Amino acid sequence: MASLVIAEHDNKSLKDATAKTITAAAQVSAPVHVLVAGSDCGAVAEAAAKLSGVEKVLVADAPLYAKMVAEPMEALILSLVPAYDAILAPATTNGKNFLPRVAAKLDVPQVSEILKVLSAETFERPIYAGNAIATVQAPAGKKVITVRTTAFKAAETSGSAAVEKVSAAPDPSVSKFVGEELSKSERPELTSAKIIISGGRGMQSGENFHLLEKIADKLHAAVGASRAAVDAGFVPNDYQVGQTGKVVAPELYIAVGISGAIQHLAGMKDSRVIAAINRDEEAPIFQIADYGLVADLFKAIPEMDAELTKLGY
Amino acid sequence: MKVIVPVKRVIDFNVKVRVKTDGSGVDLANVKMSMNPFDEIAVEEAIRLREKGKTTEIIAVSIGPQQASETIRTALAMGADRGILVRVEGEVEPLAVAKILKAVCDAEQPGLVILGKQAIDDDSNQTGQMLAALLGWPQATFAHKLEMGDGKADVEREIDGGLQTLEVKLPAIVTTDLRLNEPRYASLPNIMKAKKKPIDEKSPADYGVDIVPRLKVLKVTEPPKRVAGVKVKTAAELVDKLKEIGAI
Ligand SMILES: Cc1cc2nc3c(=O)[nH]c(=O)nc-3n(C[C@H](O)[C@H](O)[C@H](O)COP(=O)(O)OP(=O)(O)OC[C@H]3O[C@@H](n4cnc5c(N)ncnc54)[C@H](O)[C@@H]3O)c2cc1C
Ligand SMILES: Nc1ncnc2c1ncn2[C@@H]1O[C@H](COP(=O)(O)O)[C@@H](O)[C@H]1O
Numbered sequence: 001m002a003s004l005v006i007a008e009h010d011n012k013s014l015k016d017a018t019a020k021t022i023t024a025a026a027q028v029s030a031p032v033h034v035l036v037a038g039s040d041c042g043a044v045a046e047a048a049a050k051l052s053g054v055e056k057v058l059v060a061d062a063p064l065y066a067k068m069v070a071e072p073m074e075a076l077i078l079s080l081v082p083a084y085d086a087i088l089a090p091a092t093t094n095g096k097n098f099l100p101r102v103a104a105k106l107d108v109p110q111v112s113e114i115l116k117v118l119s120a121e122t123f124e125r126p127i128y129a130g131n132a133i134a135t136v137q138a139p140a141g142k143k144v145i146t147v148r149t150t151a152f153k154a155a156e157t158s159g160s161a162a163v164e165k166v167s168a169a170p171d172p173s174v175s176k177f178v179g180e181e182l183s184k185s186e187r188p189e190l191t192s193a194k195i196i197i198s199g200g201r202g203m204q205s206g207e208n209f210h211l212l213e214k215i216a217d218k219l220h221a222a223v224g225a226s227r228a229a230v231d232a233g234f235v236p237n238d239y240q241v242g243q244t245g246k247v248v249a250p251e252l253y254i255a256v257g258i259s260g261a262i263q264h265l266a267g268m269k270d271s272r273v274i275a276a277i278n279r280d281e282e283a284p285i286f287q288i289a290d291y292g293l294v295a296d297l298f299k300a301i302p303e304m305d306a307e308l309t310k311l312g313y
Numbered sequence: 314m315k316v317i318v319p320v321k322r323v324i325d326f327n328v329k330v331r332v333k334t335d336g337s338g339v340d341l342a343n344v345k346m347s348m349n350p351f352d353e354i355a356v357e358e359a360i361r362l363r364e365k366g367k368t369t370e371i372i373a374v375s376i377g378p379q380q381a382s383e384t385i386r387t388a389l390a391m392g393a394d395r396g397i398l399v400r401v402e403g404e405v406e407p408l409a410v411a412k413i414l415k416a417v418c419d420a421e422q423p424g425l426v427i428l429g430k431q432a433i434d435d436d437s438n439q440t441g442q443m444l445a446a447l448l449g450w451p452q453a454t455f456a457h458k459l460e461m462g463d464g465k466a467d468v469e470r471e472i473d474g475g476l477q478t479l480e481v482k483l484p485a486i487v488t489t490d491l492r493l494n495e496p497r498y499a500s501l502p503n504i505m506k507a508k509k510k511p512i513d514e515k516s517p518a519d520y521g522v523d524i525v526p527r528l529k530v531l532k533v534t535e536p537p538k539r540v541a542g543v544k545v546k547t548a549a550e551l552v553d554k555l556k557e558i559g560a561i
Contacts, residue, residue: 290542
């Protein structure tokens, strides 16, 4: 049969998470079809059609799907399920929200946040904040899977799949989108940035995050944070990196004024290079950092900025 | 309106787990266990609803071994009214938990079920959503703010891009995120009072649910370890090193 990947997008552009999920899907069950559920999302469908390994793109274009609300998404996916033996979504807040509903209705367990596909039914997934890796075997029948996108390479863009319209499923009419408050930034998104500079409680205020932003702009980096910095109101919730926030694996992760709690490490320890600035030389972050600087961040960050300027950044 | 709060007994969030050398799982012997932190937030939210007169009864439910009754006691000491312990030995997966909770909801007819968004041991992030699907109820996951209305609730949710507000018809499922509230500590008098609150003991068979795990764990291993690198002396040296290796 085939696998169905539920696309992550904002109705205008297709997110990188989709291309990575397609790579995982192709290892579970080829060919791969992609479902783009959205509103006025034609451009997204076209982008999905260009991804290598995609045989067909299904588009459900209706206002009902504009925000991928869980109940209508469940109904839509269930209407398409008979043709597939695996349903996959990236482990974004969207995928995590609607996919377990599909699994429950199919009476199968969901395999959450897979890191590796060992065979069509065996997978590796992290447990205990990534401090252990479980190899799990799903039962016979349909597989329902969310994918940790940092663990898979993005599919290339040399494809040309057919795009096919599918009709909307009936609206369960039990929930309604009311509004949203999205963080606006010119910087790259946390989950696709090559460089991330994150601040923790040591930053002391939201104001002080400007120090990190100046460096981020020089390096084309995204700005992230620890839970403590979010809880303190320094930065919005979508900055949080960690076990219960975003999982990232950039080329370079710079942790500033972050102690390195298990829950934070869970979200960034697969970064290629880790640098840490902390005034406490005992801070656990230094146990995993490739480069550690024991210093007061309020002195070190301006110095770093000056050095970057000197080098022409 | 009744509120049900499912609470899971898990390894304490401060404990660093050790993987057993035989690959069969993680070592939980003599390890501190606590209520899943997201479930504390769920209990707190239920209590705040009662303080606002929005609920009449709070029922804490745990599916687990005998010791899970301690987790229920913690919820009762915080302010829940009664508990239900569904006794099982060994691991129960989210789908089975959701099925048991569905049966509890069928019996208790709550207006709201507040769960944690994620158990910090299995990191599944599934149970609330599965329960919602099995009941055919709407869900508002990753709640940042909850406001009860007439036959409906407005829930602000933490999503990848920021915050989103949904209106859900009641009965509904809500799962908690970190910023929903700061859970209270139980006071000594309330801990004493909690000892007298009732906990009903049940078995999965009472609800007709088969709990044999469907997802087989073949082995559990340690992730690749990172080792500490070098210390640099100045910020300038840090920048130079990062440039040298092509990281910037
Ligand atoms: C259920 C649960 C889920 C969680 N999920 C997450 C998650 O997803 N992500 C996450 O990050 N955390 C998470 N946490 C929280 C985690 O346990 C830690 O509390 C948190 O990561 C600490 O943040 P921090 O390192 O910024 O703060 P702290 O631990 O307070 O560390 C601050 C650091 O800054 C340093 N510092 C202070 N001032 C300066 C200065 N002037 N110059 C240099 N250094 C300075 C200090 O030496 C210290 O090391 C979770 C916790 C729980 C219970
Ligand atoms: N064994 C259990 N007993 C009670 N509640 C549970 C149990 N397992 C999961 N839950 C609830 O479901 C939430 C999400 O768990 P999970 O889907 O396993 O990540 C938890 O925060 C609890 O509220």
